[in-house]
Amino acid sequence: MPNGDAAYIKKLNRSLIISKIVEAGMISRAELSKVTALTKATISAQVASLLEEDIIIETQQDYSNVGRKPIMLSLNETAGYALGIDLDYGQISFTLSNLLGRPVSSDKVKIHDTNYSNILSVLVKKINEYKDKCLMSRYGLIGIAISIHGLVTTDEIIHYIPRLQWHEIALKEDLEAAVKVNVYLENNANLLAFAERAYTHHKSDNLVCITLRSGIGLGILINNKLSKGHDGYAGEIGHMIVQPNGELCACGNKGCWEKYASESSFLKNLSQRKQVRNMSFKHIEEELNRKDIETHQEMENFIHYLSIGLNNVINIYNPEILIIDSELLSRYPDSIQKIKSSLSSSISHYRELLISSTGKKAYELGACALVIKHFLEITMPNLVYSESTESSLLK
Incomplete structure (x- = not known):
């Protein structure tokens, strides 16, 4: 085998071993060999190298049976x-x-x-x-x-x-x-x-995330890789037109999605409607809880336009999981169910629609x-x- 191939395989094995140690939290050498399908000799050599580099550490697990306590491997979380x-x-x-x-x-x-x-x-x-x-x-x-x-x-x-x-x-x-x-x-x-894939959705390698804060952005993860487009600009979904000849956007077009379904546009519209400056999310939550008619009407309008864009995203990407980053929606009771009820197309397919858990x-x-x-x-x-x-x- 050429030396280059051997070095590449060694690097792949190292990556696999570290991934499984991180995933398990604590794992023995024997179990590591099972889950990676690598030989005990390969595991032994790689583990020795990682221990020397302080990337992983050894600990003895509590063990009630007779015999030697198993030695467990875990990532050295304070190494860097x-x-x-x-x-x-x-x-x-x-x-x-x-x-x-x-x-x-x-x-x-x-x-x-x-x-x-x-x-x-x-x-x-x-x-x-x-x-x-x-x-x-x-x-x-x-x-x-x-x-x-x-x-x-x-x-x-x-x-x-x-x-x-x-x-x-x-x-x-x-x-x-x-x-x-x-x-x-x-x-x-x-x-x-x-963040959603690394911290929460460990079993999903294909997910789409939409952030609604100052504008609207789209993060696309396909087979555990970010999809960025030719120049890196993919995901500017806020400038998808949802209202032909609608409001003028700073990008130069009219009727862009973020003019109707971003949190900043919602705050601007509700503030103008109620003649209240510097309206906060806490204030909006209080208005929603006391069933204020104007606030609820503005939320219905917001969800209407949000759903139009989400329907387009779902049909384009067919995501396993669709995650929305929105403080406004997290404060609105049953917001996800209200959005789902607006996504009534028989050809729109996704498995889960969620509010971001990382906030x-x-x-x-x-x-x-x-x-x-x-x-x-x-x-x-x-x-x-x-x-x-x-x-x-x-x-």
């Missing part, structure tokens, strides 16, 4: 840390996770302008602070992934961020030069899809999961997140 960043208009959010994707530190920084140099300085300062927090671990800060609310090219150049008015920005290159850590840039909707941290968590994937060199990490699992080890 991943930094996920959500770069949004007016605010940058940071989440640092261990190698199992559990957050160990979080922070938010308000930004008061859109100047690139100023925001780059904020990012560099905060990243260096997180680097210092990770110095005690074997691998330190293993990487950074940043959620971008705009268009990112396949070679990770920011093509355009509408709300920041950034065009052709080499943020990845500038950050890597400044902080000396690997940086990955990804569209926020793509990271939502990655506001979805983009940062997806970013952390992406960094972990690259560091461990695995196809997809199966992680677990809930607010109760958050640690404060690095405070």
Whole structure:
């Protein structure tokens, strides 16, 4: 066998072994051999290498039977840390996770302008602070992934961020030069899809995620890979026209979906209708609970247009799972059932329609999961997140 082939097979085996250890949480060498179908000799050699690198650790499992306690293998979750960043208009959010994707530190920084140099300085300062927090671990800060609310090219150049008015920005290159850590840039909707797969839907390799916040974005995961299109711009579903000759959109077209079914458009329309400024989701929830007629009418209109777009998405992608990221819908009783009742086409097929379970941290968590994937060199990490699992080890 050529040496190149042998090295490639060794790399594949390593990836498979790490994936199964992460998936199981704790697993013995014998069981690892069974689930991977690799020989005991291969398992022994790979495990020895991973132990030497501090990627995995050995522990003795409690054992009530007579005989030697089994030695269990698990990922060394404190060997390194991943930094996920959500770069949004007016605010940058940071989440640092261990190698199992559990957050160990979080922070938010308000930004008061859109100047690139100023925001780059904020990012560099905060990243260096997180680097210092990770110095005690074997691998330190293993990487950074940043959620971008705009268009990112396949070679990770920011093509355009509408709300920041950034065009052709080499943020990845500038950050890597400044902080000396690997940086990955990804569209926020793509990271939502990655977070849902990595943290929740471990058995689904094909899912579609829609975020309804400032605009509408689409993240597409097919066979565990993000589908980005030729230039990286796939998923700008908010600019699908749902109302011919409708409202003028900033993109230049009329009747775009996000003018009718994004949370920002809903808040704008309801605020104008009720003559209330700075309307919050909490206020809307209270209005819905007290059966306010105008609020309920606006919600019905919102769901009407949302369903039109969802019907198109379902017919185009035939997803196994369709996930919606929306704080508004999470506060509206029976919102999913109301949407399903509007999806009455006999040819629209999907298995599940859900509200995102990762909520506001979805983009940062997806970013952390992406960094972990690259560091461990695995196809997809199966992680677990809930607010109760958050640690404060690095405070």
